[in-house]
Amino acid sequence: GAVVSQHPSWVICKSGTSVKIECRSLDFQATTMFWYRQFPKQSLMLMATSNEGSKATYEQGVEKDKFLINHASLTLSTLTVTSAHPEDSSFYICSARPDRATGELFFGEGSRLTVL
């Protein structure tokens, strides 16, 4: 079946540095991808919708300058957490759906970010 892959699966960084997380759709094209974050024992919170070739659409309360999203190709979206701080430590998850499909959404394995 369709697969979405994230990299890295976990990362530890120092406060003030930037971290990039990649999300790839391995066997289908995805014009649209979604980024979520999840804190311990909480549900997934949608951060933004990533659109290939155009600007991402951010949910209310999500800082676009803090969480940079680039969707440069039909199979790759990246999320960069800029100037990371301990409160940015979270589980980041991407998802994608094959173009022109209205069925299931495929999720990546998640990326756990720890900011020291």
Added chain:
Amino acid sequence: DAKTTQPNSMESNEEEPVHLPCNHSTISGTDYIHWYRQLPSQGPEYVIHGLTSNVNNRMASLAIAEDRKSSTLILHRATLRDAAVYYCILIKGWNKLVFGAGTILRVKS
């Protein structure tokens, strides 16, 4: 997107069927009913989805009420590997998926 209401948690015995309910009284005619589950420290996994008719797949069955204001995810024989958070979500077409709190399913051996 319309909201869904699920119990916070449920418990089941291994090898027994599990019925996970979901209320969505404000569902519209174009809303699909999706179910996903999430194991600890993993991304969510698709379980099943439907529009009006009941649906079956290798993982589960989805029973949709005639008025579509509620649905039930049925795991026919729960195993320990089915212990997860189950999310019932309504979605229109290609729209984004917004997660609610979900139901924590515990399976006892």
